[in-house]
Structures are given as structure tokens and as C-alpha cells.
Amino acid sequence: ATSAPAAAVNVRHAQPITIRQTTIGEGMPKVIIPTTGATADQVLAQAKVIGANPDADLIEYRIDYLNFATDAAQVGALGKQVAGEVQAKPLILTFRTQSEGGAKAISDKAYGKLYLALIKDHFIDILDVEMFRDPAVIHQVVTAAHAAGIKVVMSSHDFQKTPATSEIVARLRKQDSMGADILKIAVMPHDSGDVVKLMDATAQIRNDYSRKPLLTMSMGGLGAISRLSGEVFGDDLTFGMIGTASAPGQVDAAQLHQVLKTVDVALNGH
Numbered sequence: 373a374t375s376a377p378a379a380a381v382n383v384r385h386a387q388p389i390t391i392r393q394t395t396i397g398e399g400m401p402k403v404i405i406p407t408t409g410a411t412a413d414q415v416l417a418q419a420k421v422i423g424a425n426p427d428a429d430l431i432e433y434r435i436d437y438l439n440f441a442t443d444a445a446q447v448g449a450l451g452k453q454v455a456g457e458v459q460a461k462p463l464i465l466t467f468r469t470q471s472e473g474g475a476k477a478i479s480d481k482a483y484g485k486l487y488l489a490l491i492k493d494h495f496i497d498i499l500d501v502e503m504f505r506d507p508a509v510i511h512q513v514v515t516a517a518h519a520a521g522i523k524v525v526m527s528s529h530d531f532q533k534t535p536a537t538s539e540i541v542a543r544l545r546k547q548d549s550m551g552a553d554i555l556k557i558a559v560m561p562h563d564s565g566d567v568v569k570l571m572d573a574t575a576q577i578r579n580d581y582s583r584k585p586l587l588t589m590s591m592g593g594l595g596a597i598s599r600l601s602g603e604v605f606g607d608d609l610t611f612g613m614i615g616t617a618s619a620p621g622q623v624d625a626a627q628l629h630q631v632l633k634t635v636d637v638a639l640n641g642h
């Protein structure tokens with residue numbers, strides 16, 4: 373009898389980025405927990421919980437949920453306090469616009485102005501910039517962010533459907549060419565084939581096109597598997613929740629950590 377040969381495993385990795393004490397693009401996908409509060413008190417209470425929870429690696433400060441979302445002075449003052457609460461955990465600042473599934477509408481001009489003001493406050497580690505906003509505004513914001521030592525996650529969202537695999541690949545490659553440090557897309561599946569499209573596109577980018585860290589997800593319960601399987605397919609970051617979800621399909625942080633660990637051990641054998 374012959375013994376089965378060991379399968380050759382070839383998993384590609386990102387070029388890692390280290391921010392504060394978190395390395396993105398190496399080992400298990402890193403877990404981001406978003407704030408969902410509308411008031412300063414609510415957000416600070418969430419930041420305290422996120423800062424103290426070992427299953428949270430980064431915090432996303434979702435400013436579109438705030439009652440004072442477009443008031444740069446108030447958003448900045450609270451942002452500094454949030455950063456102080458979470459200490460070593462990197463802070464991602466995101467204004468998710470209504471057209472991409474967020475809480476509030478904002479003009480591209482006001483979006484750019486708000487981001488440029490907040491960049492100057494020096495509490496942001498990573499800035500989420502939507503790729504389909506005005507190109508001139510994007511260019512200005514990305515340039516200012518990089519000059520301030522802030523990484524840019526460029527993002528695209530489709531809360532209605534899942535585009536073709538080739539379209540997902542094209543968007544992520546465009547983000548790469550627009551100067552993003554992290555490439556991100558969130559799409560809504562209607563069947564298992566849609567989930568496979570997102571995961572296929574992720575693997576294609578990782579294997580053939582870019583070594584930048586990826587943040588890709590298929591949303592809803594159907595897509596939740598894509599939030600768990602990143603270490604296999606090349607997704608380096610994943611959103612979890614503590615209490616309230618900021619998008620459909622997010623998994624509780626403790627459960628998320630367990631599954632990420634299970635996949636990691638299966639993959640690496642220790």
C-alpha cells in the first residue's frame with residue numbers, strides 16, 4: 373500500500389503593514405469592530421468595550437452614525453478621545469455615505485472638506501475613502517492622508533447585489549492604482565454562487581494582481597462564510613461586532629475569533 377502524498381500548499385500572503393501593535397497581512401485576519409453610536413457618550417462607551425476586548429484588533433469610528441456627523445470640530449474632539457480609549461488598537465475613520473449603505477448623505481465637496489479637516493487632528497491611523505466619490509476630491513484626500521502618515525483603505529459597496537467576478541477584480545485593481553494601501557469591497561449575495569464570486573475575486577487579486585492587504589466581504593448570513601475564511605483566500609481584515617452590527621452578516625467577535633483560530637490551526641498545523 374502506498375501512503376498518500378502530503379498535499380503541496382501554496383497560499384500567497386500580503387506585504388504586511390504594521391500600525392501601532394497590529395500587523396495586517398500576516399497570520400490570522402485582523403478583526404475590526406465598528407462603533408455604531410449616535411452620541412459622544414454612546415461612542416465612548418463602545419470604544420471602552422472595544423479597547424478592552426482581546427478579540428478586537430482595530431476600531432472603526434463610523435462617523436456617519438453620529439448626530440453631529442458633519443461637524444469637524446466635534447467629530448475630531450470625540451475621535452481623539454476614542455483613540456485614547458483604545459490605545460494600541462489602530463483607528464479607522466469612516467464616513468459611509470448613504471449611497472454606499474451608510475447612515476447619511478453628504479456632497480462630495482463636504483465629504484472632502486470634512487476628511488481634510490479631520491486628517492489635521494492626528495488621531496486617525498487609517499482613513500476609509502470611497503472610490504466612487506469625485507476623483508479630484510479623492511486625490512486631494514489621499515495625498516493629504518499620506519502626507520500625514522495615514523494609511524488609506526479605499527472602498528466600494530453594493531448593498532443590492534454582487535457584481536461579476538471580473539468587475540470586483542477590476543474595482544480592487546483600480547483602488548490599487550488610485551494609491552490605496554488597503555483594498556476593500558463589500559457586496560450583497562443572492563445565492564451561493566455570488567459568495568463564491570467575491571471569494572474568487574479576492575483570491576485572484578491576492579494571487580495575481582496585488583500584495584496589498586485586502587478587506588473583502590460578501591454580506592448577509594449567506595455571505596458570512598467570507599468573513600471567516602480570509603486566511604485561505606487572501607482577505608487580511610474582517611469586520612466583527614460586539615453588541616450592534618454595522619452591516620448584515622457580521623459575526624460576534626468572540627465567535628469570529630474562535631473560527632479564525634480554527635482555520636489558522638488547520639492551515640498551519642499548530
Ligand SMILES: O=C1C[C@@](O)(C(=O)O)C[C@@H](O)[C@@H]1O
Binds near residue numbers: 591
Ligand atoms: O464598509 C464596511 C464593511 C461593512 O459594511 C461590513 O459589511 O462589515 C461594515 C462597515 O462598518 C464598514 O465600513
